[in-house]
Amino acid sequence: MMPTFAFPRLTVLALACAAGCALSLTSGSVRAAEAPAESEPAASKSIRPTLSKPPQFFQRKGEQAKEPGKDSAKAPAKSEAQGVSMSELADLIDQKISEVAAKRAAAPVVKVTPPASRAKRPAAVKAPVDVALASQDPLQQRLLNGRDVDWAYSGATGPDAWGQLKPAYRLCMLGKRQSPIDIRDGLPVHLDPIQFDYRPTRFRVIDTGRTVEVKFDLGNSITVMGQRYELVAMHFHRPSEERVNGRAYPMSAHLLHKSPAGQHAVVAVLLDQGESQPLIQQVWNNLPLEKHQEQLAQAPMDPSQILPAQRAQYYTYMGSLTTPPCTENVLWMVMKQPVTVSIDQIDIFHRLYPMNARPVQPTSGRLIKEGL
Numbered sequence: 001m002m003p004t005f006a007f008p009r010l011t012v013l014a015l016a017c018a019a020g021c022a023l024s025l026t027s028g029s030v031r032a033a034e035a036p037a038e039s040e041p042a043a044s045k046s047i048r049p050t051l052s053k054p055p056q057f058f059q060r061k062g063e064q065a066k067e068p069g070k071d072s073a074k075a076p077a078k079s080e081a082q083g084v085s086m087s088e089l090a091d092l093i094d095q096k097i098s099e100v101a102a103k104r105a106a107a108p109v110v111k112v113t114p115p116a117s118r119a120k121r122p123a124a125v126k127a128p129v130d131v132a133l134a135s136q137d138p139l140q141q142r143l144l145n146g147r148d149v150d151w152a153y154s155g156a157t158g159p160d161a162w163g164q165l166k167p168a169y170r171l172c173m174l175g176k177r178q179s180p181i182d183i184r185d186g187l188p189v190h191l192d193p194i195q196f197d198y199r200p201t202r203f204r205v206i207d208t209g210r211t212v213e214v215k216f217d218l219g220n221s222i223t224v225m226g227q228r229y230e231l232v233a234m235h236f237h238r239p240s241e242e243r244v245n246g247r248a249y250p251m252s253a254h255l256l257h258k259s260p261a262g263q264h265a266v267v268a269v270l271l272d273q274g275e276s277q278p279l280i281q282q283v284w285n286n287l288p289l290e291k292h293q294e295q296l297a298q299a300p301m302d303p304s305q306i307l308p309a310q311r312a313q314y315y316t317y318m319g320s321l322t323t324p325p326c327t328e329n330v331l332w333m334v335m336k337q338p339v340t341v342s343i344d345q346i347d348i349f350h351r352l353y354p355m356n357a358r359p360v361q362p363t364s365g366r367l368i369k370e371g372l
């Protein structure tokens with residue numbers, strides 16, 4: 001008899017609290033007034049969104065087995081109620097009210113947390129969107145508002161951020177034919193030899209702030225597959241940007257060429273540690289004392305001195321410039337045979353630029369040819 005009596009009373013109490021009729025309780029009106037104030041919003045929030053939930057609410061009041069927080073407190077109360085008097089039942093009701101009051105103390109945490117988490121989620125979701133729409137990013141907006149921020153090889157403006165620094169750099173992030181790559185699984189074929197038409201030429205050396213660059217006067221060129229490309233400049237990377245079967249070299253030299261139509265072709269020479277290299281020494285000897293200032297060398301330079309003896313063997317693939325704006329449709333020719341540079345020559349460059357190599361980019365199924 002008691003169980004059938006006690007549970008309807010509890011249910012009625014819960015309903016009364018939910019309806020805001022707490023003041024009808026005469027004894028302990030303060031506690032009762034607190035209880036409905038807590039339980040009402042909690043119940044209404046969980047129930048009102050869907051009409052199918054009110055039955056669940058009543059079931060929970062009776063079962064008390066589905067919500068972990070209520071189980072431990074109410075299950076023992078249920079067993080006590082099965083053999084107690086009306087006075088004990090009053091205590092049980094007081095206990096229920098205390099539980100509700102306790103839940104009220106915990107409720108603000110529940111109430112505050114969802115808006116906080118909701119406030120954070122959109123920001124987290126926006127991040128990848130900003131990758132595609134860089135101008136929406138606050139940092140990007142700041143960068144675009146008049147300030148030209150230099151790209152770098154590390155830090156906040158390092159390779160991972162190049163594509164977001166300027167709209168013109170987006171290919172660095174979105175391009176599918178980027179360089180450098182790890183050269184492997186090339187098709188072994190007989191390639192037409194690169195026709196090098198290099199000769200002693202007047203040159204200038206400049207420390208660009210990211211590498212040491214040699215600028216040549218006009219007159220040097222290569223011809224590949226019937227297309228002539230004029231040699232424009234040569235610069236260096238440490239370590240080598242390109243890898244061959246996963247291996248990087250201490251340095252590499254890039255000889256940048258341009259066709260009359262503006263297409264780029266780069267001849268890459270891998271520089272391994274060994275004997276000193278006379279052309280490299282000539283460049284180091286003409287290093288300007290200040291960055292961004294060109295120094296005109298007194299003696300001419302023959303660019304062919306940087307080429308390996310075996311010039312017929314090279315890897316070739318289509319890629320990009322390895323610095324912003326990461327322009328694609330660049331013809332790459334990586335000489336298979338490395339050229340040696342001395343440890344002292346490497347150390348000189350290392351003191352200026354210990355790391356100026358872009359990480360390897362996905363090959364994405366591009367065709368690589370390997371000359372036999």
Ligand SMILES: [Zn+2]
Pocket residue numbers: 235236237254322
């Ligand atoms: Zn380069």
